[in-house]
Each structure stands twice: as C-alpha cells, then as structure tokens.
Amino acid sequence: MYNLELQNNLITTSVYGSAIALILIGLYAVLVKKNLIKIVIGLSIIDAGIHLLFVAIGYIKGFTAPIFSPGSENLANKMVDPVPQALVLTAIVIGFATTAVALSLVIRLYKHHNTARIDQIKSLKW
Amino acid sequence: MTITENNIKQPIGEYIQNWARKHSLFVLAYGTGCGAIEIPPTMTSRYDAERFGIRGAATPRQADVLLITGYLATKSLKRVIRVYEQMQDPKYVIAFGSCTINGGMYYDSYNTINALDRYIPVDVYINGCMPRPEAVISGFVELQKQIASGNAYNATKYKENLEWYRENQKKIIKNWRMPDYNW
Amino acid sequence: MVISPVHYIAVPLLAAFLIPLLSKFIHKELARIVPGIVFLYSIFISITLMLQIGDKGIISEVIAGWQAPWGINLVFSPFSGFLASLMSIIGFLIWLYSYNFKKIDKEQSQKYHILQMMMVTGAIGIVLTGDIFNLFVFMEITAITAYSLTSFYRERDGAEAGFKYLLIGSFASVLILLAIMILYTQLGTLNMAEIAQKSHLIPTSLKTTIIVLFLVGFGIEAEMFPLNGWAPDAYSQSPGPIGAAFAGIVVKAGVYALVRVIFTLFDIHGAYDFLIYGGLITMIIAETSALAQTNLKRMLAYSSIGQMGFVLMAFGIGTHQAIVGALFLMFNHAIIKSLLFMSGSYLTYNSLTKQISALSGLGKKLPLVSILFGIGAFAIVGLPPFSGFWSKLYVLSAAADKNMLLLIMTILAVSIVEIIYYFRVVSTLYYGKQNPEIEIQKPSINAMVSMIALGITILVVGVYPDVITNLLENAATALTDKATYIQSVLTQNLPIN
Amino acid sequence: MEDLAIKILGAVLTTIMAFTVGMFYGGFVRKLTARVQNRRGPVVYQNFIDLLKLQSKTTNIAHGFMHHMAPIWMIIASLTTLMFLPILNGNLWFPNISFHGDLIFLLYMMVFGSLGMALGAGQTGNPNSAIGVTRGLSQMVGFEIPFVMSLIALMIQYKTTSIQDIMIAQNESGIWNMFSNPFAFLAALFAMFGMFRYSPFDIVGAPAELASGPVSEFGGKYLGTMMTANSIFSFFKLTLYVNLFMAGAGNINDVGIVATLIAIVILLIKTFALYMVPVFYGWVSPRYRTEQAIRYFWAWPSALGLIGIVWALI
C-alpha cells in the first residue's frame, strides 16, 4: 500500500504540480483553441501530464528502478513498483497511435474544408 | 248509373270526379306579362277566388289550370310549352287578356306570339286589357262549367293534333332542344 | 488443440499481422476472406465455451502463467461469454455483409476488413478481460480502430465525424486512465476481482471520485447524455456495416464496462439511480432529436443512442429481472440495429442521398431489403410478435415491480416518439411516390444472407423468446453474483494444462 | 278471436276518425285563415274535394321507385304511430295495438315518414326538393330538442315512458301537465310550431322560394296520398300532445257508446284548441330563415325545456 501523503520534498511537489499544470494547459488548449492542430497538441499535452502524474505517484524516494540485474537481488524491497511505469509505457504507445490518427484526420479535414478551425467544421449537426 | 245535369248525361263516377275537379282548381299562374298584377287582387280578400276552390299551385305537377297572364314573348313560349306538357291530366289553360288572343297592342311585335291557341290548346279566353278580377273569376266559372259538363277536353285535342302544334311551335322556337312529348 | 478464451484475442491479432503478408504473397483476396474465417473461429470458440460453462461455471484463463492477482486474466463468465458470443456473431454477420460491399470495395477494402476485425477483437477483449488496465487497452484498440473506420470513406464529412469521435474518445481514455491510476494507488492491484474484493477499503470520497471518472469515461463509450455528441456523427458517417458494428458491438462493450464498474467493482447503489436518470435523459433527448432527422442514418444513430439510454436505465433498476431485461435489450438492440443499419445502408445507397424523403417507393424496387427494414423497425419499437417487445416487457415489468409508474409512462411516451419516426420511414418506403430514375443496385447474396439471418432471429426470438431467456438468466446471475466472480477468478486460477 | 276482431275494428275506426278529423281540421284552418284575412274562404270540406280531385287525376308522374314509395312510407309512419298511441283513455273501442304508447318508440317512428318523403323528394332530382328536405331535416333537429326535453321532464315526473300511464296519472291527480309542469308544456308547444310547419316555420314548403319544396314533383295520386297521411299524422300529433299535457280524453271505466262519444267530443275540443295555437301564431308571424328557426328552437324553448326537467326533478 502506498501512502498518498505528499512528501515534503520540493522536487516531488513540483513534479505533481507540473503534471497537473500540464493537464490543465492541455485542457485549455483543447477547450479554447480553435485550431485543429492546437487541439491535437492539447490532447498530447494532457496525455503527457497524466503519464507524468502516474509515474510520479509510482516513484518512492530513494528506491531504485525495478530491474533485476546481477548484484541487485538484495535491493528487491528497495525497488519502486514497476507496474505504473509499465502502464505508462503502454499509455504512451496508445497516445502515440491516437495522435497519429488525429493528425491524419486533421490533414483530411484541412483538405476538404480548406480550414483548420474547428468551429467552422460543423456540417454535421443537430 | 248516370246522372243528368244541365242536359248532360254522365256516369255517376265521372260526375263526382268532375265535380271535384271543378271545385278544386290549382292554378299555376304563368306571369308572363302585365296581367300577372291582376292575380293578387283576384286571390286576396276583395275578390277571394278561393271560395271557388281556386288555389295557387307552385309547380306544374300539382296544377290543374295554366294561367297565361298576358302577352307571351317567343322566348317564353318554350317554357310555357314545357310547363304545359309537364302538367298532369286533366289540365286546362286559361288565356288572359287580349294579347293572348290576337297579340293585342303587340300585334306587330317581332317577338310576341299573336294567337296562343296555335301553340297550346286554350280552354277559356278572358278578354280585356287588362281583364278585371271579376272578369277573371267569371272566366274560371266558365271553366268550371266546362269541366262539370265534361267538355274540357282540349288536352286530349293537343295530344291528337300534336304534330300540328309541334310544327307551329317549332316555327317560333328555333333551338328546340327539348325532350319530345313523352306521354 | 484446447479451446480457451485467449483464442478470441490471439487469433485475430495473429491474423491481423498475417493478412498483409498473405495478401501480398499468396492471393489478394485473402485479405478479405481471412477475417471471416477468424470470426467463424470465434463463433466456434463461443459455442464450445458456452457449452463448457454450462457445467463449469466461470472459466478464468490466465495469460502467460501468472496467477490471477498479478497476471492478466480473461474471464469467461456466462455474462461476458454471452456478450462475446453475441459480438462474434454480429461481427461475422457484418463481415459477411460487407464482403464485396461495393462502396467499401471502392476504397481499400483489406484495410477495412482488418480494422473491422480488430475493432470486434478489442470489444471482445473488453468483455473478457479481468484486468482493469487491460480493459483500458482494449478500449483504446476499439476506439482507435473505430476512429479510423468512422472516417473510412474519403468523403467530406467522414473525417469530421472521426475527429469529433477522437476528441471525445481521448477524453474518455484520459479519464479512465486517471481513474485506474487513483485506483492503483489505493489498492495496488489492477485485477478486477481483487479490486471488487477490496473496494470497501478505499476512502469514500476517493471512491466516489473514481466512480465518477469511470462513469464519465465509460459513459462516453456508452453514449450517455451529455457525453454522446460524437455518436450521431460517427454512426451516420461511417460505412453502413460499421454503424451496425457500433450499435451492436462497440457501444455494448462500453455498457459492459460501465456495468462492470458499477455492479462488480464497486457495487455502489447510489449509482443505480444515476443510471436510471442518466439513461432516461439520454433516451428522451436522443429519441426526440431523432424525430426531426431527415437523414436516415443519423436518425438510426439517435435511435441507437436512445436505446442505449434505455439499456442503462434498465440496468439502473437493478433487480434480477431488470438486468435480464437489460441484457435482452442489448441482445435485441445488437441484432435489430444491425439489421436496420445493414438494410438502411442499402436503401440509402440506392437513393443517392441519405435523406429519408429520397427513399420513397423503394419498397417496390428492393422488396426484400425493405421488408427486412420494416421488420427491424417494427421490432425496435417493440411491436409483437417481434423480439423487441419481450425486452421491453421484461424491463417494464421489472420497473413495475418497483412501482415506478412515472418511469414506465415516460419510457412509453418516448417509445411513441420512436414509433412516429420509424413508421414515417416505413410508410415512405412503401407508400411514397416512386422515383423512376434510380438505378437499383441489388444487394449481393452474402449481404442478403446476413440480413435474412438477423431477420429470422428477430422473428424466432419474438415468437418464442425462450430460446434466449435461459442464456440471459445465467448472464444476469453472473453479473450480479459478485462473490462467485471473485471466488472463481482468485481461486480457480490454475492455468489450464 | 273476439279480441282480435275488436282490435281490427278499433284500428279501422281510429284510422277513419283520424283521417276525417285531420282533413276537417285542415279545412277549418283554411276557412279561419280566410276569415282572418277578411275573405269568405273555401268550404270546410274543401280538403276532401282537393283529395278527391288529386286522386282522380288521370295521369301521374313518378321519377322512380323511391318517388313511388314516398307516400307509402308516409302512410306507414302515420298509421303505425297512430296504432301505437292510446287515442281514448283505455277505451274499449279504440284500443289499437298500443302497448300503452311508448314515447321513445313514437319519437323515432315519427321520423319514418319524413325520411320516406325526403327520399322520394330526393329521387325526383329537383333541386328545390332537396333544398326543402335539408331545410326540413335541419328544422327537425331544431325542434326535437325542446320536444325531447319536455318529454324527459314528463318521464321523470311520472317515472314511466308509457303515455297511457301519464294520462291516467293526470286524471287521478286532476291536474293537467300543462299546469303541473308549465315549462315543459311551453317547450313542447314551441316545438309544436316547428312540427306543424305553419308560419313562421313554413320554411320547408316555402312556396315563393322553393316551389313547395319536397313535394314539388309530387302530383295526382301521390300528392293525394301524402295529403291523407299528413292529415292522419297531424291528428296523431295533436292527440299525442293532448294525451301528454291535457290528460287526454275519456276514462278507463267508461265503456258505453255514449261515454265514448262524449270522450271523442272532449278529445276533439282539446285537440282543436291546441291546434289553433300554432295556427294563430302563424297568422301573425312572417317566415324565418332556416338558421333563425333552428336558433329559435335552441334558445328559449330549450331553456324552458331544461327548466322543465329541473322542475320535474324538484
């Protein structure tokens, strides 16, 4: 079980803070910016923020990477949980795929509509 | 069984029928000319034709007497013939005023019939221009006498001499377009 | 070879990898045929496994030998098995239908078939997996393939719909990921059975936060109002059979996830009311929006959203019978909406525009398709003797058991709206003026077969619902019986052989 | 057997009486109208002469089967209603076939004749006839409302739908209904104006506009038969009113010839008195338009009828 109490470490706090800031920045981009590319970038930023947050939560101060290598067997209880990192890796891949699809769609939208403003692309409505 | 009255012999059934016909004359007043104005005083309180059983009828189906009141324009003739033929036997025609007899003051008019009985058979003529209601009533009384004696058979004459009448009628009426006499 | 639930996922993945190679080196046609074989195999697995669990209860299969709490496992319970079988069958029928579908063949049809296969695989994965992160991954597989399929036609609006879907879908993935993260920090496990076992340990406020995140995240996939802005566009712009797949497969997976979270993971009763009201509002908004649609596929899309609202609401009632009813609704919705989308897309295809008014008089030119569409329309509004009636009856009588008179009346009032727009289409089909200029593209035999199969299913289930109710009873029991689920996953986890 | 013979005899007697009285009433009306207009007028038996003349017409025109049937329907309606109406209160000689005169049956049977005539008139193809018929039917809808209201008031009052019972009850209490429930009587009286179609409600025949309306194609024997039916029918209507509101005539215990004759005389007096009301009203009123007539009936007479019902309920 992990404690969620915030460690007094300034660095850790700043990591959490920047993660949340990233999420909010991304959200701002997605919700307010009109340009499709900017929206896609915003989505990526949100993803990045989430990933950062997850990794940060998984990290315990002073623990090492969860890699078993010769000579590190005795460090087994001093390792951080590998699962969040594994998850984040997967999520990054997924985010990559999503971004790729998104960008291809943006290209096609631009071709069809001659604009990249999301508020002008609403031929499907109601 | 016959019954004799005024030197005329009739079977009793016919006598009764004629009596009823005589006392119940439904008049279809064909108000073609100025004579029509004489009909209201004839029917209303001063002269009161109803006491003779004379009564207005609205349609030829119910009428016994066709009253031609005054001059008859050629245009009206067609209607008069039509009405006359629609009436049911026994039926009588009273022609009213000089115009029906010889054209009267319209004798040389291009569109007035001069002698009515060339076109339909007339039972009683009432002369005068116009005849007073007394004269009209006397005409009716004359008709009643004819009916009672069984002499009012002009309708039968019309049927018998239909061709002659038609010939005369068609001389006047150019666009005939009427069903032929069908009874 | 031993049949195990892993084959559901492994075989299509392998096939997806092999298809480009095969088609390049052996024969081009293979790219289109192989997915069908894969689906057939899935159906075969489904049948075998469904027969197996008849006596064994729940099959929990671990991947790569790791024991349950630690490794990723697949759970084939009567509930998930029912959905997986349904999805494979619908997937197969959709493949059969879209095989040499003219308009798809104009584009790159092999991509289409791979994507479609992967989408179904993802959905089946969602249903089968016992690991919450794995569920997320499968959901992303489904979603990404769905984005691509939505914008498959290189027409003007496909990309737009795809982008909207992607935008909202990304939110879903973010929220679900966030929820999984918080969950993991609290419990240190990702196994759903274990989470279910330990969920009472989470502090209440965090627990509700997690639930909210999950609900909103999966709610997006399950088309809950107001999270369903993407849905009408995606349905209407995707190829016809994909619309059917959305309605029959993708959304079902979303609903599955939502229901799993509420019923198994947290078993929180407050969420029942949320489901009822959320479902009800979804239903009202969607059905009333469908009323004024002039575009057939968009109308079907709204109707689909409304039906999903109905399903959610039925789950929200929460009694056994209601869940049976909800599952019945899901089943019906899958087959009926698939039929409607399939026949509807032939109708629109032949009318040059997707407008309803352009369909007039097609009933004479495409008699069988029109009749099938008519059967679908009659069934979905719940007219006996078609299958839609029974699901409605189940849900309504479950609601009546709880004495929810107003709810029943609202549902039925909304159903009247549904009747109006469906019957408008049917009457246009049969009794509109005919447009003589249209050249008719007759559906191919395989498409006819798949549609007729669906139509016959509707009729058979409608006349004799017993064929399906047993399955549904078991599934409903499996869903609500949390203890058995936990027990069978956590203890019966010996790897088979 | 004897019973049957008496019934048949009674039926014949009733018919003859109704016919004669009806015809004479018509003659009286003509005579009186003439006197009011300061004329001598025809003889009182003028109607008989007219009838005789009409029947002795040698040619008759029919426009088809329904035209031929119309007078028959009217005769059926007149005679059937008459047969089911107690003429004299329980008198042996006028038993008819009445089952004490059921009001609702009579209400509906009364329409039979109108419908028959309307059909006959319709077949003639004469537009005037059809217009007359629509007027007549519309007017009927008008006057039936107050009429039915007053009938309902009576039925409530006496808890019976039998005319005979109503008569007996009046005789026993000694108070005529026209006094015990004046509102209902007034409503019925107004309805009667419409029923007899004297001015101001002579919109059906309306000689100046419609050429005698429905009957405009009927002549000869048809018109004659219609006249007969109408006479019988007006006698029926009068008797119905007298029975309902003026205690009818005769007494259940009087079976002797003299008593019967007295009863008949009483009946004649009552009916004649009642008959004069619409006739008097007609002398002083010009003709209404159809919609005016309908509104007339739906306004005050109906209100009176309602008050009558409330009165009876109280």
Next chain:
Amino acid sequence: MNSFFLILLILLAGAAISFALGKISSIISGTVAFLSIASASVLFFTQLKNNTYIEFPLGEIQLQWGIDSFGYIFALIVLGLGSLASLYSISYMQNKERTGIFYFNFVLVITSMVGIIFSQDFISFFIFWEIMTWSSYLLIIFNKKDVKEIGVKYMIFSAIGAYSMLTAIVMIKGNYNTFLISDAIQAGAFNFTNNEYIPILLLIGFAVKAATMPLHVWAPKAYSNSPMSFTVIFSGAMSKMGVLGMALVLVRIFTFNANNEAILPNFSPIILQQTLAWLGAITAVIATLYALMQDDAKKLLAYSSIAQLGYITVGLAIGTKLSVMAALFLAIVHGIFKGALFMVAGAVERQAGTTDMTKVSGLIRKMPFTFFTALIAIIALAGIPPLGGFVGKWMLYESLITESNSYFLVILVFFSSTSAFLYCYRFLFGLFLGQEEEATKDVKEAPITMIIPMLILSVLLMVTGAYPGILFDPIAKGMETIGFNNVTWDMSVLGNIWGNSVNMIYVWLTIVIVFIAAFIFLTLKGLKGTRYVSTKDISTSGEIPLEHENLTFQINFFQPFRRAAAPMYKRSMDKIWNEIGSGLESLFNFTRKIYTGNGQTYAIFVIAFLVLMLLLKDTLFLN
C-alpha cells in the same frame, strides 16, 4: 390438435398462402383468404365449446387461452363480418395492385382479433392487440393517400392506447404478480378502491380503439382511407375490440359490490362513469356534427362510426343491466349495418370510381341492390323502427332515462341521434338519388360476390329488428359471464324496468300490413296513367336542364344548419391535437440544438459534466 391452435393456424396459413398467391392472381388470393376465414368460423362455431380453457407456458409466463360467452359475442361479429367482408373483397380488390399484402394483413387482422377473443391473459391479449394494430396500419396506408398524416396519426394514437394498456398490464403484474385476466379480476386489480390508475389506463387503451373523444381524431381518415372491404372490418369489428375491453373493465369497476345494480363502492367511480359517459355522448355529438358536413361518403360513414361508438361508450359507462345490454346489442348491430354501409361505399367506389357525393349522384337506377342495402342499413343506423338499430337505441334511451339519472346526457345523445338523420339522408341522397351524372352514365351494378354479403347483412338487420332475441341470447349469456345476474330477455319484446314494453312483432305486423295495402292501392290505382319519367323532366319554372347539366343539390348541403350551429364548429379536437403536436415538435427541435456540430462544444459538455459529477458525487453516490 387443439382447436384454438388449429383455428389460428388455419388463419395464419390462409394469410401466408394468400400473400404468396397475391402475385399470381388476386381472385385466387382472395378466395384463399375467404376460405380460410370461413373455415375458421365454421370450426369456431362448431368445435369450440363455451368455457373451455387451455394453459401453456411461454418462458416464465403462463398463458391462458379460452372462450367464454362474453368473447362469443365478439367472435360473432369478428368471424361473421370477417367472412362476409373477405367474400366481398374478392371482387372489390379484383383489379388492384399488391393484393397479396392486402390479404395477408386482412387475414392477420382477423387472426389477431380472434386471438384477442381467445386471450385470457394480458400478455397474449397485448400481443394480439399489437399485431392487430400494425397489420391494420399497413392496411390503412394501403391506398397510398396522405400516408404520412393518416398512418402516423393512427400509429400515434394506437401507441398511446397500447402503451397505457401495457403500463396497466405491467403494473398489474407488479402489484398482483399475475398476467391472467381472471386472477387479476379476483385480486381486484380493476377495483377502484385498490388503485385508480390501472382501470383508467386500461380504459384509455380501449378508448382509443373505440374512438372515444378526445382520442378519436385518428379515426375519420383512417376509416375512410383504407380499402373499403377492410373498413368493413375496421369499423365494424375492430372498434368492437375496444368495446370488449371497456366492457370487461367497466363492469368490474361498477359491479364489484353488487351484481345487478350499479351500486358504487365509492365516489370516484361515479366521476369516472359520468366522465366516460359524457365523453361518449360528446363524441357522438361532435362526430355527428362533422359527419353531416362531409362531402365524401366514406368520410361521412367514418364520422358516423365514431358517433355510434360514442353511443356504445355511453351505454357501457352507465353500466346498468339494460344499458350494457343496449351497448352490446348496438355493438353487434353497428357491426352489421356499418359493415353493410361501408360495403355500399366500396361498391360505389369500385363501380363509379369515387364516393365524392358532389361527383356521384343518381345511382339508384344503376345499382338497385346496393341502394336497397344502403337504405336498410341507413334506417338501422338512424335508429328508425322496425330494424335492429332501433332496438339498440331504444334500450339505450330507456336505460338512460329509467335506470340512471343521466337526464341531461340523454338530451345530448338524442341531439346527436336526431342530427344523425341529416347525414343519413345525405348519404342516400348524395350517392343514389338526384339526377344522374354524365360521368357515371355507364356504371353497372356491383358483381354478385359483393351483392351477396350486402344482402345477407340487410336481411340480418331485418331479422334483428323483428326478433332481437336471437342477439339477446348470446349477449345475456355473455353478460352473465362478466358478472351480471339474471339477465332476462324476450324474443321480440323490449321492456324497461318501469314496465313499459315494445313488441317488435306487432310493429312489424302493422308496418307490413299498411305497406302492402298502401303499395297495392298506390300501384294499381291509375296504373295506366302512371308514367315514370327521367330525372331531367323536372319542373324548374319551365327551364329545361341540358343533358350535361346536373341540377342535383350537393354542395354546402347543410349550410343553414352549419350557420345555426356555427359555434359548435369553431373548435375541433383535431386542431388541438395538431397544436400540441407542433408544439412538442418545436420543443424537440429546440432541444436537439444541443448537438451543435462543434466538437469543442461536446468536449466542453464532457468536462462540464465531469465537474458537475465531481461536485455532486457525494450526494449522488452515498445515499
């Protein structure tokens, strides 16, 4: 094999076969339909014994079918009229397209009605009810005229009815845990003291089919627009299914405590009873007023059907022995005469091409048998003695006056009934009387297969007039089944509880004797002098109508009446419903604007919803 299944199977097979044969020949298809319905009728009336029941399960639901004396009444209408109508439609549908679909749905409607009569449990009742609804929907839009308006309207109102019925059914299941009608009755599901909404919802459901105001607006166009051979069933038999249901429910509401008299358990049923009765009467009045303004004979008949159903509703709502008997009698007789009238309209439509009374007139010489049927049926419809219609009306009035205190109701009903003479005359005059049209010069009498059913129905009307007892017999038995005691009747004597009676035999005797005497007199007298002339030979002030001129008075027929009754025409239920409909539609159009089409807006929705949920999470999930 069980006769219940056998009958339904025969009918279904008939439907299927006639559907398959529709492409080949409409006559064969129609013959198959007729044979299946006729043989099902024969089976029904010979094989099925009263009060036989079968039970069988469908899943967890126990279904029960059976036939009791009450259902028997309606089986008489459905199967009798069904056979005749299918015989009639062989010729009627002869030259039409898509006859396969027509006969399929036609037989299916009959099947579902038979099913409804069989059903002793709500589930099969509802299933058959819905089958009836949609198969009739397909027939209504069969003529492809105003499909959207008519069909959708019909479907909406049917759905309102069916769904309120379904609500009641599931609520019964929820509260009493049964789907069986008899169990529900025993548990007191229809009883007002237990709950008000179940009987009311059921009544709404049935009232739609019985076209009671304000749920009647679908009826006029639906009746007039479907093929006439179906409207015979539609108006004659299908509307009676609503009557069946209403009778079942109402009798249970009112006679819960007492068997013979309507002793009312508490106050609210009285209100319901009065409301329903008034609604019925107002329906009758309004429908009559609209009927007499119609220029299309079919529409006229449609409105008149609604009016007649209004009387039936009144009778049922009053709920006394005589009134229920009157209502059921009227139901059967209405089936007969309205069936005959719609057949007449169909024959005219087939022979003359239209039933617009401004375009057709003077058909009496061309179609004498049709006219005869029309005449007889109209006399019955108007309630003029001595036909069956009068018997029903008489009982209704007597019951209203003598047994209930609904004196003001009786005025309404009477007003409607009197105004009915207007449209009755209009129907006969418009189609058959007056001068002959040039356009319909070559019209011939309808073929024999159409004439025979019409004549059979006319004869039935006369028989029911002279011997209403033959109908009283099944009705009385049926009424005893649903809870009345000692329902007495006589072969031809009608009696009320105040002791007054009408003997129909005497009425017939008088009329026949007078008729014969008058007919002989009038025909033989002056036989030689009597001439039959054409309708052109009329006295129009000597004017001669030309051949192509038609002087028949047809347009604005009841103008004076309309002027007099103008205030009553001001508002129409149709308009009100349309306003409600368009109001709702614009509301829906407004709400769907939520889907703006802008992806960003949807994203904002998601976030807003998330925030909202996060704010409300504790109140939502922790209760």
